[in-house]
Amino acid sequence: MAIIEVRNLVKRYPRPDRKSEFFNAVDDISLEIQAGEIYGILGPNGAGKTTTLEMLEGLTDIDGGEAFIDDICVNTRPFEVKKIIGVQLQANEYFDNQSLRELITLFGALYRRQIDPLELLGRVHLTEKADARPANLSGGQKQRFSIACALVNDPKVLFLDEPTTGLDPQAKRNLWNLVQELNQTGMTIVLTTHNMEEAESLCQRIAIMDHGKKIAEDTPRKLILKHAPEPPEAPLHGSLEDVFLALTGHGLRD
Amino acid sequence: MxxxxxxxxxxxxxxxxxxxxxxxxxxxxxxxxxxxxxxxxSQEQEPIALGIVNHAPGGVSDDLIDLLDANPLFQVTVGEEPALRESLISGDTTLVLIVPAEFQETDRGVEMQLLVDAAQVQELNLIMPVLEQSLLSVERQLRNSEPLFRLNVEDVRARSxxxxxxxxxxxxxxxxxxxxxxxxxxxxxxxxxxxxxxxxxxxxxxxxxxxxxxxxxxxxxxxxxxxxxxxxxxxxxxxxxxxxxxxxxxxxxxxxxxxxxxxxxxxxxxxxxxxxxxxxxxxxxxxxxxxxxxxxxxxxxxxxxxxxxxxxxxxxxxxxxxxxxxxxxxxxxxxxxxxxxxxxxxxxxxxxxxxxxxxxxx
Incomplete structure (x- = not known):
């Protein structure tokens, strides 16, 4: 059963060089994400990953097409959608001078829910940091905390925007475990990443985006079979990174 | 909730x-x-430096000087005219009052000279009445007359x-x-x-x-x-x-x-x-x-x-x-x-x- 349905999604922005002209940052994207899967969106910087997520989250206006999450239309009822999704953004700063416990309680209040901060912090293994301030957390702890904030409303879908960027290998693996734990409770997880290993080991299905378009979509294994160039006789010796580079080219992006 | x-x-x-x-x-x-x-x-206003040249020492002129000296508005210096004029020009003195020799002759009006540097004395309009008031007091004393009117000032501090x-x-x-x-x-x-x-x-x-x-x-x-x-x-x-x-x-x-x-x-x-x-x-x-x-x-x-x-x-x-x-x-x-x-x-x-x-x- 598809929990997220996206049809012909378009986002237009003014060109950075010529303000009077527009370009499609997201260009006719259609997705069908199944309930309970971990779905990864890959792509170079500027491919439109974050913009796609922001449209699904109701942060950015949808300029064309339509999106449904759990059969609720994002175009027309964004505030209803916000009630059933959890979002972790790339920037994760919070109000100053507030402890994790207080911030979790505040986020609960935004969904009109009374929650037990310690129980929730326990789920992301931060119980002993309940009285610390976010500023004093390590990178991995910060990410886990922002996932905890995204869980206050028991979301059906959890959006993670580059959750492991900037984390050390231990923190990265720790976060993957957390994502898998959450997925085992039946939560659908949509994440963007630059990390091929992450996409390969964590995601059940992957879409690769470039220049606002979806250029490939499948399970990691099938993508490797299909696109990894060499050695062609033993395709699984190639990696997803080979797929990514074969599809998006070797040119540097900003 | x-x-x-x-x-x-x-x-x-x-x-x-x-x-x-x-x-x-x-x-x-x-x-x-x-x-x-x-x-x-809350600071007190600076007293006005008043120089007095007394050409008729002794008697009523001293009373006048005492009266002015007692007024907190003035800080009185008695001295010679050239020195006081100089001090007026340099700005150390604000006013110089010259008491003429005929001050004692109370049977006729006496003209007194007041030297000012008008550029310095914006408050001249405020000072003049006080000087005149002091002269009037001395005059009454000399004539042994009681003032007709007396102002009784009561500060109710009704408005700041x-x-x-x-x-x-x-x-x-x-x-x-x-x-x-x-x-x-x-x-x-x-x-x-x-x-x-x-x-x-x-x-x-x-x-x-x-x-x-x-x-x-x-x-x-x-x-x-x-x-x-x-x-x-x-x-x-x-x-x-x-x-x-x-x-x-x-x-x-x-x-x-x-x-x-x-x-x-x-x-x-x-x-x-x-x-x-x-x-x-x-x-x-x-x-x-x-x-x-x-x-x-x-x-x-x-x-x-x-x-x-x-x-x-x-x-x-x-x-x-x-x-x-x-x-x-x-x-x-x-x-x-x-x-x-x-x-x-x-x-x-x-x-x-x-x-x-x-x-x-x-």
Whole structure:
């Protein structure tokens, strides 16, 4: 059963060089994400990953097409959608001078829910940091905390925007475990990443985006079979990174 | 469960109260102002240096000198004419009175000479009557006559007249404007920079609930800050508030709404911390100088007065001053109140019109 349905999604922005002209940052994207899967969106910087997520989250206006999450239309009822999704953004700063416990309680209040901060912090293994301030957390702890904030409303879908960027290998693996734990409770997880290993080991299905378009979509294994160039006789010796580079080219992006 | 804006307002108030540094600086300058002007205002006026050349020593002229010397307004030096003239020109002496030799001959009028440097003596109009009064006293003494009229001055201190008393209501209005505009506008820009607005916007929080919460918590904080300043003024600087505190705080409450809304507007228009500083100063500075905070609007050039008196800070400062200095009630200042009401509407409409979640959060 598809929990997220996206049809012909378009986002237009003014060109950075010529303000009077527009370009499609997201260009006719259609997705069908199944309930309970971990779905990864890959792509170079500027491919439109974050913009796609922001449209699904109701942060950015949808300029064309339509999106449904759990059969609720994002175009027309964004505030209803916000009630059933959890979002972790790339920037994760919070109000100053507030402890994790207080911030979790505040986020609960935004969904009109009374929650037990310690129980929730326990789920992301931060119980002993309940009285610390976010500023004093390590990178991995910060990410886990922002996932905890995204869980206050028991979301059906959890959006993670580059959750492991900037984390050390231990923190990265720790976060993957957390994502898998959450997925085992039946939560659908949509994440963007630059990390091929992450996409390969964590995601059940992957879409690769470039220049606002979806250029490939499948399970990691099938993508490797299909696109990894060499050695062609033993395709699984190639990696997803080979797929990514074969599809998006070797040119540097900003 | 409590309504959401109330919960959020509670959290925000807690956040603001924990920011000790911001609170300290919001009160620091107004307190310095008050204390400095408090001391300036309470200082005795410098006595006027009066030089006397006595060509008729002994007798009544000495009585005159004693009388003038006893007056705290004067500091009397008796000396020779050339020396005193020199001291007058150098500015050490303000007036030189020459008592002629025929001063003793009381059977006819005596003309006395007063040397002044008119450029220095703006208060000449004030000093002359005192001198004449002293001469009159000596004259009465000589003629052994009782004065016909006597003025009995009783200071009921019904209305304050010190500069500090004029300054305090203006200073309260000024502080109110500062903390309100900073409280909403600067905060919005800071929250945007940190991505907090974006994070809040992916929750079902409605913009109006968010604005309401910020306004409620900021008003609470503003009233506390103003109350602290007012407390210091009343308890330590002997400032008297003649009108009711309820009227005073009603005006403060309305003023806070005006300036918070202006802050929201600026915060929505400015995209960076630098631009909010610049735009904020553009709004704040003219009002400091034009709105009768440090001196009355009447003392501005005529063509500026009509504009100046329509500024929001002018209405708030005037209303506070009328209440504090003249004991006015809210009913006594309908025009001020109308001005405040109109500005509340204008600023509220502008703030809600330009505070668009998607644009402000992005």
């Amino acid at each position: 409590k309504p959401l804006p109330l919960t959020l307002a509670g959290t925000l108030t807690r956040i603001f109260l924990r920011d000790r540094q911001a609170i300290f600086f919001s009160l620091f300058f107004p307190i310095i102002f008050m204390v400095v002007f408090g001391f300036v205002g 007249q010190r500069y500090l008393d004029f300054l305090i209501p203006g200073l309260l209005a000024f502080t109110l404007m500062q903390v309100s505009i900073a409280g909403s506008g600067f905060n919005i820009v800071e929250y945007r920079r940190k991505g907090i607005l974006k994070r809040l916007f992916v929750t079902p929080l409605q913009p109006r609930d968010f604005i309401t919460a910020i306004v409620m918590s900021r008003i609470t904080l503003c009233i506390l800050q103003i109350a602290v300043l007012l407390g210091i003024a009343v308890l330590f600087l002997d400032v008297r508030i003649l009108g009711s505190y309820l009227a005073l705080f009603t005006v403060i409450f309305c003023g806070a709404i005006i300036f918070l809304c202006i802050g929201f507007l600026l915060g929505s228009l400015a995209k960076t911390q630098q631009s909010i500083q610049a735009i904020g100063n553009l709004v704040i500075f003219p009002q400091i100088f034009l709105s009768g905070i440090f001196y009355p609007i009447d003392s501005l050039p005529g063509f500026l007065q009509p504009v100046a008196s329509l500024l929001p800070l002018s209405f708030v400062a005037n209303a506070l001053r009328e209440i504090a200095n003249n004991g006015a009630s809210l009913l006594d200042i309908p025009l001020n109140f109308l001005g405040i009401a109109v500005w509340m509407i204008i600023s509220f409409v502008a703030a809600t019109r330009y505070f668009v979640w998607k644009e402000v959060a992005a």
